[in-house]
Amino acid sequence: MDAEAIRRSLEGSGLRCTPQRYAVMAFLMEQNRHSTAAEIFEAVNRVDPRSSRATTYNNLRDLVKAGLVRDVAVEGRAARFEAKGMRHHHFICDRCGKVEDIEWYDVPRPASGSIGKRVLRECELIFRGLCTKCAPARASRKVS
């Protein structure tokens, strides 16, 4: 999309806008998905410039640390990454592990007694169940 905007967001975070780093960020922004490091590595290398695996991991870590990218952990699967855009919640499929966005809505905070001396930064909702692809499959499996 807007190459200049990506460059500015990188440099605004004190990160040089290198071709490899740009490629990771651009890929995450145009795909509106939740990709694994392996998928990102493969995708940015389908076109030049070639980026090493170490660099892909380094850049993902830097981007997460800078707050431009979010790391989504899924039980039993590789980490997934997404460009941080509008706030949203997540739906995670029990069967295929797919992560999907759910429109943001505000979450009631816990009683301050529950939080104690912890410093609360954010609240996020995770929904679990079956995605639209898996729901019918699982339902028919039951029949047999």
Added chain:
Amino acid sequence: MDAEAIRRSLEGSGLRCTPQRYAVMAFLMEQNRHSTAAEIFEAVNRVDPRSSRATTYNNLRDLVKAGLVRDVAVEGRAARFEAKGMRHHHFICDRCGKVEDIEWYDVPRPASGSIGKRVLRECELIFRGLCTKCAPARASRKVS
């Protein structure tokens, strides 16, 4: 605690109550924590019977599949496991990755339009920030 109760819950799920499997379940129930597979393996082997690493992983997977144990994914860290007891939410420390329980309270469901054809099984809240141990450390780090 109640050895007979553990035995019954295993057999009620169609799992034999083997010494190795019992040891995993008993450990998770007496510790009220979120342990990694490596920690569980190490703990159940401090006493007999010796259980192999493969068996520890096999049993954790079986117990999760049976719904007796919950697998908690944390970004950048090994999976953590806990015996399923009372419903609760989780607080995850940004700095040390510790997972802590937050008293359960009901979560407003998303608009049905957001869910679409997905099958929703559960909603869970994840709180993020700094745990009581890390909060002061991070605060003083800022000062320097």
Added chain:
DNA sequence: TATCATATTAGATATAATCTAAATTATTGA
């Protein structure tokens, strides 16, 4: 241009989890 911090790289290494195939243990039902 010289200097210095930042970034990239291939390959080695570390960590987490699963697989394999043989042996063991428990269950079933003649």
Added chain:
DNA sequence: TCAATAATTTAGATTATATCTAATATGATA
């Protein structure tokens, strides 16, 4: 009782995921 069957365990190999190393390259600054 005992053979047949199914479930479980095991050591070690293997796979998957992620990080480290140390040499090189690149870009910013003076």
